[in-house]
Amino acid sequence: VVGSSAPEKLASSENRQLPYSWHPKDGLIALATVPAINNSDIAYLSLSDGKVQNVLETTYKEDTPRFSPDGKWLAYFSTETGGVKIYVQSTTDQKSKTVVSKESGMFPVWSANGKELYYRQGARLVSVNVSSGSNFSVGSAQVLFSGKYLTSFDVADDGSKFLMVKNEKGSMPTHLNVVLGWIDEFKRTIAAK
Numbered sequence: 001v002v003g004s005s006a007p008e009k010l011a012s013s014e015n016r017q018l019p020y021s022w023h024p025k026d027g028l029i030a031l032a033t034v035p036a037i038n039n040s041d042i043a044y045l046s047l048s049d050g051k052v053q054n055v056l057e058t059t060y061k062e063d064t065p066r067f068s069p070d071g072k073w074l075a076y077f078s079t080e081t082g083g084v085k086i087y088v089q090s091t092t093d094q095k096s097k098t099v100v101s102k103e104s105g106m107f108p109v110w111s112a113n114g115k116e117l118y119y120r121q122g123a124r125l126v127s128v129n130v131s132s133g134s135n136f137s138v139g140s141a142q143v144l145f146s147g148k149y150l151t152s153f154d155v156a157d158d159g160s161k162f163l164m165v166k167n168e169k170g171s172m173p174t175h176l177n178v179v180l181g182w183i184d185e186f187k188r189t190i191a192a193k
Contacts, residue, residue, distance in 0.1 A: 021066040056078075056094070058080065063106075064106070069114040074088065084105065090136070098136045112155075115130060125162065126143055128142070
């Protein structure tokens, strides 16, 4: 691969650390750290010094942290109310937070312009308009579509397409195929035509 280098360990911990989001300016990665079964917390990993700073460390599950495109806000889901809901809090002031999903919600993903949050609500994919001026505010939620998909997803920059893994059988896949060198094969196929 052009421009590749040897892998470099960024941090180590007794707990599992799952990276979810890269801060657009501050050289931070938002992590879910898993200290125990049925619990996860949120931390920031600094790429400049490798230090991990705990951001949300509770007895509840906080997971899938995502920085807003401008880096001012962090979206995540938490079980602190007994159910699972989406929250957004300032990246500089972790004391105040806003509930985004009034009913339930998991796995938040920001739109490229930061004016919309998408999240899963069971089989439904939901969109909510947000405003992130000096204060964060939430509009009404709208169900975009429903279907059997695995939990993680992403959205195109213009919001017109979603990347999701179809889950017709209702369980995790039993195998994964990784195709290496597909670009060279693609070029050969195009050249042959």
